[in-house]
Amino acid sequence: MGFLDDVISTGKNVVSAAGKKTDEAVRFSKLKIKESQLNGDIRNKFETLGSLIYQMAKSGEKNSEQFDALVAELDDCYAQLEEISQQFDEMRNEVTCPSCGAKSKTDNSYCSKCGAKLPVKPEPAEENADVIDETKDGE
Ligand SMILES: [Zn+2]
Structure with a gap:
């Protein structure tokens, strides 16, 4: 059993x-x-x-x-x-560099190719990865 x-x-x-x-x-x-x-x-x-x-x-x-x-x-x-x-x-889990267009991993703060600052991506949620909570900006 x-x-x-x-x-x-x-x-x-x-x-x-x-x-x-x-x-x-x-x-x-x-x-x-x-x-x-x-x-x-x-x-x-x-x-x-x-x-x-x-x-x-x-x-x-x-x-x-x-x-x-x-x-x-x-x-x-x-x-x-x-x-x-x-x-x-x-x-x-990548971001596109706004400056040169190279792909970097989301945990990088700066582009590995040109060194430009990368946009900060919100932490992916466990269940609803599709829902981006924009109310959390103040934290
Ligand atoms: Zn770049």
Whole structure:
């Protein structure tokens, strides 16, 4: 009986640990997919932008509304890419140097490449790593 209980509970622990790892892996691959989709989007938008510029040069007419819209869409894509890269950093416990863009471990205070001060990342919470508590600044 006791042995079986042990086996069952150990089994449960293994499953939950594996489940957590799988969650991470799923999250990672989902981000990877989103990242490549965004990069594809960006390429497409640049292509559209290029042909729009070509048409404008050919016709001598300015279609600045469509042009501005495309630029805004590209900005949006870049912002989303930035967000994704921050999430990757978080998962790898890394921060991106604001000065040179090199990756450092979160426990470093200064960039190992250029020596710039690194942004302080909040301690990752045990359960809800996704929730960043910003009310703790005063401590
Ligand atoms: Zn740096």
